[in-house]
Amino acid sequence: MASRKPGQPVRTADPATVAGRLGPSEREDTWRRLGEETFDLVVIGGGVVGAGTALDAATRGLRVALVEARDLASGTSSRSSKLFHGGLRYLEQLEFGLVREALRERELMLTRIAPHLVKPVPFLYPLTHRVWERPYTAAGLFLYDTMGGARSVPGQKHLTRAGALRMVPALKRDALIGGIRYFDAHSDDARHTMTVARTAAHYGAVVRTSTQVVGMVREADRVSGVRVRDVEDGREIEVQANAVINATGVWTDELQRLSGSRGRFRVRASKGVHIVVPRDRIVSESGLILRTEKSVLFVIPWGSHWIVGTTDTDWNLDLAHPAATKADIDYILDHVNTVLATPLTHDDIEGVYAGLRPLLAGESEETSKLSREHAVARVAPGFVAIAGGKYTTYRVMAADAVDAAAVDLPGRIQPSITDKVPLLGADGYHALVNQADQLAAKAGVHPYRVRHLLNRYGSMVHQVLAxxxxxxxxxxxxxxxxxxxxxxxxxxxxxxxxxxxxxxxxxxxxxxxxxxxxxxxxxxxxxxxxxxxxxxxxxxxxxxxxxxxxxxxxxxxxxxxxxxxxxxxxxxxxxxxxxxxxxxxx
CATH class of the missing domain: 1.10.8 (Helicase, Ruva Protein; domain 3)
Known part of the structure; x- marks a missing residue:
């Protein structure tokens, strides 16, 4: 490696040759562009909705900048249940539109937008009541399948108790009388969000992390940009824009106050805690979905691990670093152990994470009953806020946010096309999976390593290996x-x-x-x-x-x-x- 002065970054490749690269050499250039250019949109927030909004705007031909105070997906978007799902439980709440929309998005991810990152996953729904529960659940799953839940994955399959126990030997025999298997999808949420942001950069968006909005720029009664601070070195500049979109999730109200505008909706933070345990602690061929007195509990396959969660409680403390408590962890263990033949203990836990759901505040005091719909509003001339929703429908939320900002943009904007835009790494992924053995031989690594890389980077695997x-x-x-x-x-x-x-x-x-x-x-x-x-x-x-x-x-x-x-x-x-x-x- 060439010698360099202390503190001087290494240049690992010509950045002009790498699409959507977010590296040290791009970082100074993006700071310069933020200060010199006028954008159609500035998007605040590097979670999946903010990244999705930047991608939506960029692919419509708009000049867009995305700024994030910490890291891409540093909040809610790295601490979810990791599922792309229709929301089976929302059928009981009669939210058919939300389920249909989410299932369409799940299908797009699996087949076109991110097949390298989003994968089908089977779940067993254990039945515990005779006579009524099987037809009741089957009817719900039939609706789920016909709404789009069984397009590219198998439909529901009914199992006897013996069949269910063969699928999930870890269950107590008396914990079920039968079961129904159905499919959803899961993904590494943080990697998916980061890839959405990189795809936005590929299509021309200026994407910059460690860049905190500390003030709004105003012209008369309208918001005309933001003042940002580089939280690595303390520099500050003003960024000019025709419109600003607040996509900060649980921080929505804080940014609203910063703008001096009265919000059209209020966001409440609901804490969700998950635990991670080794795969051999729960012997099963599929995930599990279990009813609780409040909601549902998922046991989700995660490589050589299981993710088990989640909780659902109000959180009114530090939004940046929500903390899991012993009570949260005990709640998860107590509920999953009601069905496991060999109980999980605290000693089995490898990891714990806590995230905050940005829920639209409603009349109910129970966060599990707050709306998972999203809301978008032009809260002031030049300033749009979007909040609520769920990870699965981020692309729909992003399109709605850009549409809402259109009134502040010069000229007529093009319609959203992100349902036709694969994320970086998606193109060529399936062919490379078939060529994994050849790739492995050329690189000198085991084929399973190449498959691991393909499921994280897709066709960008060549950049990694280079x-x-x-x-x-x-x-x-x-x-x-x-x-x-x-x-x-x-x-x-x-x-x-x-x-x-x-x-x-x-x-x-x-x-x-x-x-x-x-x-x-x-x-x-x-x-x-x-x-x-x-x-x-x-x-x-x-x-x-x-x-x-x-x-x-x-x-x-x-x-x-x-x-x-x-x-x-x-x-x-x-x-x-x-x-x-x-x-x-x-």
Whole structure:
């Protein structure tokens, strides 16, 4: 590798040749563009709705910038149940339109938009009541299938108790009288969101993380841009735009106050906690969906793990770092153990994560009854807010947000076309799956490694492997997280916008929830790999490791607390990786 001055980033490839690349060399260019250009739209928020809005606008031919205070998917969009699903339980609430819309979106993801990232997954619905439950559930699943739930995946299949136990041997025999298998889909939410953002960049959007909105720019009574702060170094500039879209999820009300506009709707945060356990702790060929007194509990296949969740409780504390409590974890264990022959214990848990659902506030005090519909409103000239909804319908929400902003844009805008736009990595994916053995032989790795890479990067796998052409050691696994190759860390930093250790351990990979050490044992090696690309000196690398370790310890401590308040007090003590981030000024 060529010598460089301390603190100077490594240039790993000519950025002009890499579509949608979010690397160190692009970062300074995007700052310059934010200050110099006038945009049609500035989108605030790097979750899936914000990323989707940027992609929708860019593919309509609009000039768009996306700014995110922390990292892509750093909030709700990396802490979901990881499902693309129609919402089977919404049928009982008679929300047929929402279910139909979600099933259409799920189908688009599976077949056209993101087949490399979104995969079918079977679920068993255990039946526990004789006579009425099977026909009642079958009728609901029939409706689910006919609304679009069985286009590219099998329809429902009815099972006797013996058949259900063969599918899920982990169940207690007396926990069911039979079962029904149906299909939905799942995805790595953080990777999907990041890929949506990169696709937006590919089509011309300016995408910049660690860029916090700290004020609104106004001309008379209209919003005409935003003031942003680079939370890596404290610089501030004004960004000019014809319209601004607030797609900040649970932060919607805070941004509303920053704009000085009165909102048209209010967002409430509902905390959802999930646990991750090893695959061998629940012997099953499919996922599970279990009824609870409040909602449903999912047991979701996740590589060599299971994700089990979720909870559903109001959260009124730190929006950036929601904390799981011992009570949350006990709730999940108690409910799943009612049906498991061999109960799960706290010692089985490899990872825990807590996320916040941005729900539209309604009359009911129970968050599970708040609407999962979304709302979009032009709250002031030049300022649009969108909130609510669910991960699965992000693309519909994005199109609605851009449509709502159209009144503030010069000329007539084109209709949304994102139902026809594959995400980066989708084109050519199926052919590469068939060529996995040849790719593996050429790269000198096992074919299962190539299949792993294809299901994370799709046809961008060539970019990943190219980084190791002159550095074969990068094709070795991360020592403390052998599911991932070292080259994936380098690629996350050089192409996927990762700026901090937690960006890689918690979102570009899922090491933070897939290993009992929560990423701490891998931190030194991963930080060293990142340092080569970002030009970190030893002091910076050491600080990154220390900050990450403090985050993990704070999370572990919070997960032993009985209440939200106690857990939040401990979690909030951990230092921020982005040291220059500031509280919004109201």
């Amino acid at each position: 980084l190791a052409e002159n550095r074969p050691e990068l094709l070795k696994p991360v020592a403390a997280a052998p599911d991932y190759l070292q080259v994936e860390v380098v690629y996350a930093t050089s192409h996927e916008g990762a700026l901090h250790l937690e960006d890689v351990l918690a979102r570009r990979t899922r090491i933070s929830i897939e290993y009992a050490h929560r990423g701490v044992d891998a931190a030194e090696q991963v930080a060293s790999l990142m340092a080569e690309v970002l030009g970190w000196d030893d002091a910076t690398r050491k600080r990154e490791v220390e900050v990450y370790a403090a985050r993990v310890q704070a999370e572990r401590d919070s997960q032993m607390q009985p209440s939200d308040e106690a857990a939040d007090a401990l979690r909030s003590k951990a230092p921020e990786a982005r040291a220059e981030i500031v509280e919004p000024v109201s």
